[in-house]
Amino acid sequence: MASGRKVTLIESSDEESGDNKKTSNEPAANTKNCNQKVADSKKPKSISFNGLNAQLLLTFFEKELERTKIEVSTSKLNGKELVELSSSNHTLLATHKQRLQKLLNSTYSQEIDVTSQQLQVDELIKSNGLNVLVCDLQSDKLKVYYTEKSEFEKLQKLLKPKISTRRKERKFADPGSSATARSSEQSETKDTENYDGPSSWQSSTPSDMPSSNIKNSSSCTFLGENIQVKLILDHNGITTKxxxxxxxxxxxxxxxxxxxxxxxxxxxxxxxxxxxxxxxxxxxxxxxxxxxxxxxxxxxxxxxxxxxxxxxxxxxxxxxxxxxxxxxxxxxxxxxxxxxxxxxxxxxxxxxxxxxxxxxxxxxxxxxxxxxxxxxxxxxxxxxxxxxxxxxxxxxxxxxxxxxxxxxxxxxxxxxxxxxxxxxxxxxxxGIRTRGTTWTHRNVCGMSSANGIQENSANAKQKLKHFSKQRLRENGHGKFTVDDKLEVHIYTNNILNLQNVSILVCAEGLETQISGRIAKTIFEQAKKNQKEKIKALLSGNKYYSQIKQINFGIFGYQMLFFAIMKRFGENAPRHEDLMLLKNTTVNILEAANKKKKNNKSELSLAMPLLGTGSTSSKEYLHEYAKVVCDCIMDFAKEIKENARLKTVHLVNFNESQTNALYKAFKNRCVSSRQGSEAWSPSGMKDFNKGSTRPQFDASKYKKQEVWETVINSESDFESFIERVKEDEKKKEGNIVFIDSDEEEDISSHVENAEPSMCIICMDGEMEDPVKLKNCQHKFCRNCIEECFSRKPVCPVCSTVYGEIFGNQPPGTATVYLDSNSLPGYDCSTIIIHYEIPDGMQTNEHPNPDVPFTGLSRQGYLPDNSEGRSVLGLLKKAFEHRLIFTVGVSRSSGKDNVVTWNDIHHKTRRDGGPEKFGYPDEEYLERVKEELAAKGISND
Missing domain, CATH: 3.40.220.10 (Leucine Aminopeptidase, subunit E, domain 1)
Structure with missing residues (x-):
């Protein structure tokens, strides 16, 4: 095996002749003056690829040449192939030149040692249909060009008797025998002398180990630019990078x-x-x-x-x-x-x-x-x-x-x-806890032993019977006792101010830097040697639900538990969020109960409602609180009377978390006395059962009007555009080229772009350019017309033109008037009753030809001038099929259902924002903004 290299571009134009043709790396010759340059720019121009480059284009990229939107001709000059591209659109010609140059740069070459003549090799290639190009260098060497490594390998196999098998015979020894991996710490010397390009041959010998700064990985395929190889393994014929x-x-x-x-x-x-x-x-x-x-x-x-x-x-x-x-x-x-x-x-x-x-x-x-x-x-x-x-x-x-x-x-x-x-x-x-330790051998909270999937309804009923037999009594506001074995105290306070509590639990994320609010305060107040221990503990490997422990105290505590958690935020609780909270709570209780095994002293711990610091919805907080309550109840059932952990303090800085926890235990307390409350053992919603939402009784109210969806209207495209004047065509366009290997959003670079190129087709200079009247952004006429046929919004700045239609299924909305007022208003109430029947999804929905489940919902507005204004906007949005869509319900998790389309409604009369009701002084303004984002406004 000899040398190989990446193929470089050699080009010429009709302005060059003889031996003075310039390579692609040389600057173009300057014209004598600007007038001459302008005159020359109107003449047709051509770029040609000669000899080897022409052969490479015709061998590997013939289809790409056929798709080129300018004139392409092929011929022979002095017995050598010639590919010529010509166009009077010099910008478009330059664009295609760059594209073809990139194609040629993706071609690789390698020398092989052979004894056969090139004619014999050519026949071998032809008979086996190999997509390679071979050039004769010397009597015993051939240079092979290829784009796919597999094609080169096939040729190698066909010529195998004449090729050294030194590399192929190497094998990877198992860990424990002899080393065959190559570390990135050793330098690349041997093989790079014999092979160029994004790929290089692999060797198991230590002297062949590649540098960690390799720009192009040594692999049989192209793995990307500027990669950094950490390790190369050759194991039983499989190369792994x-x-x-x-x-x-x-x-x-x-x-x-x-x-x-x-x-x-x-x-x-x-x-x-x-x-x-x-x-x-x-x-x-x-x-x-x-x-x-x-x-x-x-x-x-x-x-x-x-x-x-x-x-x-x-x-x-x-x-x-x-x-x-x-x-x-x-x-x-x-x-x-x-x-x-x-x-x-x-x-x-x-x-x-x-x-x-x-x-x-x-x-x-x-x-x-x-x-x-x-x-x-x-x-x-x-x-x-x-x-x-x-x-x-x-x-x-x-x-x-x-x-x-x-x-x-x-x-x-x-x-x-x-x-x-x-x-x-x-x-x-x-040191990862798995099942079968201490009290978790029965798998808490309605989870199966295999992988945490919820148990069937029969098992859930058995657990319900068990929990109804548990004794949970309230000994005062916020103080509960479970089975006379465990005390639970729920209150609002600064958790760092507690006294006579053994263990402090705080949440910490996966970040390398300390990110939790309580954890940051602890770190700031710790002594120097304590800071070093905390930093060392939290800078190591972390995973969700893990409990990191430090056996020294601070703020009056004897020890610290860092629970690795995520912030749940404002979104509705997902199944995996509830599972994470469950597993973390299980781990905390278990770790605390293991402490001081050789000491008979009792332990207590204090913890907040983990992960909910930025959660404001009372409904969502209650979901999380029920999970914590379930875990503590099951823990109390499994532990013995002489267990170490005797008291759990659930302490939160915000009253809303405290109220959610108190409500969860209070409801369970009532359930254990009466055995009548049908709660979910897992602390999660039973998505298999329908909602208990009451039926809407329209007979109580006065009917006002009925809305129906309308057919998408045809917009006058010509009214949105104007032609670009000749003197504007050379001005800046809407796009900029960014020479970067990062997968970044280029939208922020759009406004200050240089080339006059259409951002939609990105295909050279604009054809029949037009600009949008309001935002002044320019595009090819056909491109923007096709874009507007789907959605009349500027693809650069999102300015809305014409009317936007959604994919809401057919249905009706009936408006009623109620004489009763809403909280915060002294007028009557407008009720919108939405009815979307079950149906079949169409091509505009996520799963065409799949049935969807409809819905029946109500929205409430005050019957005043502002409420009537919002009513008119909602009517327009409904007619434009924007109120609902088909997808996954955020509340139930079910798929293929009709769900809200980010235009929020007050679906209850009262309860405040947390329960989607009134009073809420900002709601009417907020919903106007949401409607405006959909192109619905009074303008």
């Missing part, structure tokens, strides 16, 4: 998407991939999910890659850490997830796959545990399928933390053996 970079730039056969069960691609790397892939991939995801209720954990499906440079996307669902009581089972499911990805690649004969760190982000599996499972899955698969077509399996992330842990886990498993990577050993050495 651990590297920093962008997964959306990898030119491989397939990339892996860290998906959720519904494949809705929201949040984390899934959202990044979805945005980069575009609508085609999203549409296929929706089509695939029509026949699925959800994808099971550890399983995957494959879709097209849309606009991405890869061919396929493997959408894999990893485990959510908070959904598992048995953490060992969570790690086993993560291992299966990666193995199933590898099996999918093998079954589909994929040669190269890139995977992000699945489950290590928003799914919350400890990063070090993830690293161990990735390696274990890779080693086991490669040993079971040594002849698999899969040759490359890379792991990529934009951050280095998980990647560094993979390197560490590999090095440690190399020293201590593969047993280190089993789930049980990972659980033990990371």
């Amino acid at each position: 651990i590297y920093e970079g962008s997964i959306t730039r990898a030119k491989v056969v397939a990339i892996v998407n860290a998906a959720n069960e519904r494949l809705d691609n929201c949040g984390g790397v899934a959202e990044v991939i979805s945005k980069a892939a575009g609508e085609q991939m999203e549409r296929e995801c929706r089509d695939k999910m029509k026949g699925w209720e959800r994808i099971k954990v550890s399983e995957n499906i494959v879709t097209c890659a849309g606009k991405l440079p890869c061919s396929w996307i493997i959408h894999a669902v990893g485990p959510r850490w908070s959904n598992y009581v048995d953490k060992e089972k969570a790690l086993e499911d993560l291992y299966k997830t990666v193995v199933n990805i590898l099996n999918t690649a093998r079954e589909r004969e994929m040669k190269s796959v890139v995977m992000p760190p699945i489950s290590s982000g928003i799914f919350g599996v400890p990063k070090q545990a993830c690293a161990a499972m990735y390696l274990r899955a890779l080693f086991d698969f490669s040993e079971k399928h040594p002849r698999s077509t899969l040759r490359e399996f890379h792991i990529i992330d934009m951050k280095s933390d998980v990647l560094d842990l993979i390197c560490t886990e590999y090095q440690e498993s190399f020293k201590h053996g593969r047993e280190r990577l089993t789930p049980s050993n990972v659980i033990e050495r990371l």
Whole structure:
């Protein structure tokens, strides 16, 4: 094997001749004067690609040449190929030149040693249909050009008897035997002398280890620009690179998407991939999910890659850490997830796959545990399928933390053996609590033992019977006793001011810096040596529901518990949020009860309603409070009378959290006496049962009018635009090119752009340019007309033109008048009764041809001038099908239902903003702003 290099562009134009042709890197010759330059700019201009570059274009990029929107001609000059592009639109010509240059720069070359003549090799290539280009250098060497490494490898195999097999015969030894991984700390010397370009050959010898600053990764495929390789593994024929970079730039056969069960691609790397892939991939995801209720954990499906440079996307669902009581089972499911990805690649004969760190982000599996499972899955698969077509399996992330842990886990498993990577050993050495310890052997809060899925209704009823037998009594306001074994005190105070309490519990996030409000105060008041211990404790690996403990006191406490949590915010509680709070509360109570085992002294702890510091909704707070109440009740049932933990103080700075907790225990207290309150054992809503919302009785009120939806009206496109004058065409356009490897939003750069290019098609100079009258942004006429046919909004600044229509299903809205007034008003009340019947989704909805569930809702307005004004706006919004949409209900979690479309209504007369009722002085102004955002206003 000899040298290889990236192909560079050689070009010429019709203004150049002889030996004085300039390369693409030389500046264009200056014209004599400006007038001459203007005259020359009107003449047709051409750019030609000669010799090798022409051969490369015709061999690898013929389809791209056919799609070029300017004149392309091919010929032979002195027996050599010539590809010529010509156009009088010089900007468009330059754009295509740059595009073709990028294509040529993606071509690779490599020299091979052969004894066959080039004619024999050419015949071999032709008979096997290989997409490579071969040039004869010397009698014993050929230079091979290619865009796909697989094509070059096929040629290698055909010429195998004449090619050294030194590299191919190397094998990766298992951890525990001899080293075959290459660390990023050693320099790249040998192979880079023989090979250029984004890929380079791999070697297992220490002298071949690549530098951590490699700009182009040494892989069989192009993994992206400016990547940083951390580790390279060669194991049973599979090359694995651990590297920093962008997964959306990898030119491989397939990339892996860290998906959720519904494949809705929201949040984390899934959202990044979805945005980069575009609508085609999203549409296929929706089509695939029509026949699925959800994808099971550890399983995957494959879709097209849309606009991405890869061919396929493997959408894999990893485990959510908070959904598992048995953490060992969570790690086993993560291992299966990666193995199933590898099996999918093998079954589909994929040669190269890139995977992000699945489950290590928003799914919350400890990063070090993830690293161990990735390696274990890779080693086991490669040993079971040594002849698999899969040759490359890379792991990529934009951050280095998980990647560094993979390197560490590999090095440690190399020293201590593969047993280190089993789930049980990972659980033990990371100190992660799993099921079967102290009181949790029955799995609290209605969760099954396998993976935290809620029990069936029969088991839930059994638990209801059990809880109704528990004795919970109130000994004074905010003071409860459970089964005469555990006291619970609920009150409002500064938790740092308490005295004679053993353990202080505070919330802390996953950030490297201390972020919790209470934790920050503790750190600021701690002594120097205490600060060092706290900083060391919280700077290590963290995962959600983990309890970090320090055995020294501060503010009158004897010890500190840092509960690793997330902030729940203002959104409605999700199942995973409630599960996280449940698991964290379980861990706190269990950890406290283990303390001072050799001491008979009793313990007490103080904790707030974790994660709810920024949650204001009383309804949401009550959901979280019920979960905490359930956990404490079950804890009291399981512990013995001589348990260490005797008192739990639930202390909050805000009265709203205190009231929610008090209400949860008070309701349970009534339930334990009467056995009649049907509460959910898990502290979560029973989504399988319908709402108990009372039926609307229209006979009590005076009917005013009925609204119906209207058919989308045709807008006069010509009234929104005006032609761009000739002297304006050379002025700044709406877009700027950003030479960056980061996946950033370019919208902030749009206004100050240089080129006069249409932001919609991005295809050279604008054709028949027009500008929008109100915002003055310019586009190709056809582009903006097509854009407005879907939604009459400027794609640059979102200025609304004409009328916007939504996808609300057919239905009616009936307006009634009630003589009674609303809280805060002394006038009568307007009632809007919405009725959307069940139906079938159409192409404008998320799941076409899938049934949806309708709804019946009421909205309340004061019958005064401002209320009537809002009523008129709501009527217009309803007629334009903007009030409702079809999707997932935020309150019930159900999919394929009619739900509100971000135009908030007062659905109750009273209760205040927390219960979507009155009084609320700001509501009418707020809903006007929401309507204006939909293009509905009085203007």
